[in-house]
Amino acid sequence: MIQVRNVSKTYLQGKQEIQALHNISFGMEKGEFVSIMGPSGSGKSTLLNLIGGIDQPSAGEIFIDGSPLHGISDDELTLIRRRKVGFIFQFFNLLPILTAEENVGLPLLLDGVPFSRIKEKACRLLENVGLGLRTDHRPEQLSGGEMQRVAIARALITDPAVLLADEPTGNLDSHISEEILELLKNLNQAGQTIVMVTHDARAASFGKRIIRLKDGGITEDVSVPGCDV
């Protein structure tokens, strides 16, 4: 499902080269739930952004669901990102002027899907994440946990091969975080492949496998105890 082979990422900051990732390799099967942990600056977001096609590696190869993400044009990358990947972030990244339903439907609107189909699917997904009564609310009329649920519904509307989450509970209190993590766990149990970056060991334990990064390299790759991966 996901193959990362000998991937490095170097950023040029003025004249200084920053090696954010050094020669990383790992694979993931369909249906896995991987938590990526590591100290600040260890390359977690960089890795997630490369897997999601937001950025391209300086060296190495990445495949998502059979499609290469390296050595392709920006237009091809945009299409793969839109169709194969769903992203959620710490600060939700919802558009403030759109309602919950409109935010959720946006990725399909950009892809030219008929409006009636978008509406039906957006409403169904909002119901699935427990927000069936909030479809007309704008982000400012929602709590943090509700905004993250909207963001999850938006990420799922394209039926992505993989859901990528960068610190999805980083801006939520512990009680709401547990609810969001339970939701991710349920989605995974229903078959959704997930990669989640987190600082929090408790959050990471909702995954089935933990990959630890340090200084841009993998230091550990283990199954979570109690999981029969």
Ligand SMILES: Nc1ncnc2c1ncn2[C@@H]1O[C@H](COP(=O)(O)OP(=O)(O)OP(=O)(O)O)[C@@H](O)[C@H]1O
């Ligand atoms: N666009 C960029 N330009 C230059 N350097 C960058 C860029 N993005 C990341 N870096 C550098 O690459 C390294 C890895 O950054 P990254 O954001 O992946 O870390 P992280 O593990 O997600 O950290 P955090 O836990 O703080 O979010 C850091 O040293 C960072 O300063």
Ligand SMILES: [Mg+2]
């Ligand atoms: Mg980060």
